[in-house]
Amino acid sequence: MNQETVAPRTPLHRFTVPLSATRRGARLARLLAAEHLDAWGLPLDPARLIVAELAANAVVHGRVPGRGFSLLLALDDTRGVIRVEVSDTHPALPVPTAAAADEEHGRGLALVDALAARWGVTGRTGPGKTVWAECATVTDGPRPTRTPPGREAVSAPPEGRPRPTPAHGLVSVPDTDV
Numbered sequence: 305m306n307q308e309t310v311a312p313r314t315p316l317h318r319f320t321v322p323l324s325a326t327r328r329g330a331r332l333a334r335l336l337a338a339e340h341l342d343a344w345g346l347p348l349d350p351a352r353l354i355v356a357e358l359a360a361n362a363v364v365h366g367r368v369p370g371r372g373f374s375l376l377l378a379l380d381d382t383r384g385v386i387r388v389e390v391s392d393t394h395p396a397l398p399v400p401t402a403a404a405a406d407e408e409h410g411r412g413l414a415l416v417d418a419l420a421a422r423w424g425v426t427g428r429t430g431p432g433k434t435v436w437a438e439c440a441t442v443t444d445g446p447r448p449t450r451t452p453p454g455r456e457a458v459s460a461p462p463e464g465r466p467r468p469t470p471a472h473g474l475v476s477v478p479d480t481d482v
């Protein structure tokens with residue numbers, strides 16, 4: 305008698321790490337995520353940006369004295385997604401807010417919503433919650449850019465005007481017809 309054994313479906317790549325609920329811990333989460341995404345042959349963004357926002361939220365809003373947070377990255381090749389999970393021990397659920405134009409904070413979850421294919425919050429074993437987001441590992445083409453109301457998207461300066469020089473440390477790539 306032949307019996308076929310089916311292994312449970314698990315991600316090909318999985319990385320998890322506990323981190324301190326400090327600015328240094330949030331920075332380390334972003335750096336470790338970038339290292340693993342690169343090692344797995346994946347584009348760094350948008351997953352790295354999502355990690356940065358969720359880790360910052362865990363440190364600023366989910367911090368419980370004496371407790372840290374954890375980061376999980378899981379690649380699901382069958383679905384073509386990378387899943388980011390950030391767990392903390394604070395019981396309060398994240399609430400997306402509409403920040404005023406002159407406010408310095410309050411846009412993190414809006415950014416996660418814009419970058420992720422889907423995201424949400426789940427409970428976890430023990431106190432706290434897990435905020436998760438999933439994004440595609442490949443894109444079919446360039447991502448659409450959102451232009452703020454009242455502004456026009458400009459791809460090239462008007463004729464006769466020089467191109468602006470990039471800020472220090474940035475690289476300027478000329479527009480080309482492909």
